[in-house]
Amino acid sequence: MSAKAYTEPHRIVYYEADETGQLTVATLIDLFVLVSDDQNIELGMFADMIHGLGVGWVVTQYHLQLTRLPHIGERVTLKTRATSYNRYFAYREYWLLAENGDTLVYGDSIWVTMSYATRKIATIPAELMAPYQSEEVKRLPRLPRPQRLDTTKTQVTKPYRVRYFDIDNNGHVNNAHYFDWLFDTLSADFLRTHRPVDVQIRFENEVQYGHEVISAAVQADATTTQHQIKVGSTIAAIATVSWQAR
Amino acid sequence: MSAKAYTEPHRIVYYEADETGQLTVATLIDLFVLVSDDQNIELGMFADMIHGLGVGWVVTQYHLQLTRLPHIGERVTLKTRATSYNRYFAYREYWLLAENGDTLVYGDSIWVTMSYATRKIATIPAELMAPYQSEEVKRLPRLPRPQRLDTTKTQVTKPYRVRYFDIDNNGHVNNAHYFDWLFDTLSADFLRTHRPVDVQIRFENEVQYGHEVISAAVQADATTTQHQIKVGSTIAAIATVSWQAR
Structure with missing residues (x-):
């Protein structure tokens, strides 16, 4: 059984774009988090329920592959899927789709649950993952690790x-x-x-x-x-x- | 004949809100400018047409009266009307309405047209106002003038x-x-x-x-x-x- 996908439409507006009229990466991340939040709500995982389990979701890595950023006025679809998870990490994918269905941006991400009590990473509660039909796996995909700053350069x-x-x-x-x-x-x-x-x-x-x-x-x-x-x-x-x- | 009103629906989302979960005033202004832009487009006043007249709209004053700011998840209506204008100034009103129709925020504003050539205030081109059925008046409503800083205070x-x-x-x-x-x-x-x-x-x-x-x-x-x-x-x-x- 594969994980449930969730989609929603969005229109790019002027305050989401930069001087060139294209969506900013900052707003792209806002939109990706929005579609996850909306999936959470659709599946009944309200913020206070997650909080009630003593944890909060924290993202540790994003990898974005951008074919093109949409421009002001463009109508796009936001899509996400909580693809898989193990004891400590959850793997979530995102898509930003053009009106014709082309993928403009593909993003994947790694999330952990942080305990409110200890402020440390906690085992992901099983109740938290159940509604997503996310696959429990031994090994999650590894996202590329950003390089450290090249200290020989300015x-x-x-x-x-x-x-x-x-x-x-x-x-x-x-x-x-x-x-x-x-x-x-x-x-x-x-x-x-x-x-x-x-x-x-x-x-x-x-x-x-x-x-x-x-x-x-x-x-x-x-x-x-x-x-x-x-x-x-x-x-x-x-x-x-x-x-x-x- | 009174000026044409324009409305559009909007859902308040997490990145538009502050720590308290309420819409920020910055995003409120973004939304008010958005609904004017959308009215411009509906009436065929595209950005490049306005630009073609050698001018750009610039806001000089806002006055916002806030009954309450909506919270995350709330569905609101944005409403605007280019109420009246004279040779140099245009008066535009805004409303942010709750789902039950209550006015959450009322805003009014004064706009001028700036000449691209001289970077100075220009007479408002008649073509620019025609589609809005905005009333041409001698005297526009005066918005309250913000106070200068009280220099006796910290x-x-x-x-x-x-x-x-x-x-x-x-x-x-x-x-x-x-x-x-x-x-x-x-x-x-x-x-x-x-x-x-x-x-x-x-x-x-x-x-x-x-x-x-x-x-x-x-x-x-x-x-x-x-x-x-x-x-x-x-x-x-x-x-x-x-x-x-x-």
């Missing part, structure tokens, strides 16, 4: 203070904001003339309201950038992004 | 760098971001325990990518805050906000 760094409105209704920094911090270190010129085709990100430690994060970027080669977000000496996230000239 | 200031992703498809800073800068200067404690009931904002000068803006706030009394956004010595915007304990 780093560009910019500081960002975590703002009140970066915090979501769960009391955590909405992960989508990491992408604004990551990409904003690159020059406007580079961002105007390139589009991301592959994004690998790994979240290592939580950032909190009031923290100052330092976002560092290295141009590894003409079409690859490496990124790191730190709070003090602690790495909060690392990412590797492949780009193509527009 | 100012809290925070700096914000204008980021690449603050720029919209028109090449300008999306005005909604001003509200993040305005409100983020207030303490998380204050924001968690108060909700805005009246927001008056006046935009005086444009801010641009790479600018560092300084957002200053003064607690004028227990339920009123005064705000100012500056780039160097130039005032970009001033605002007065009335709050109620939640």
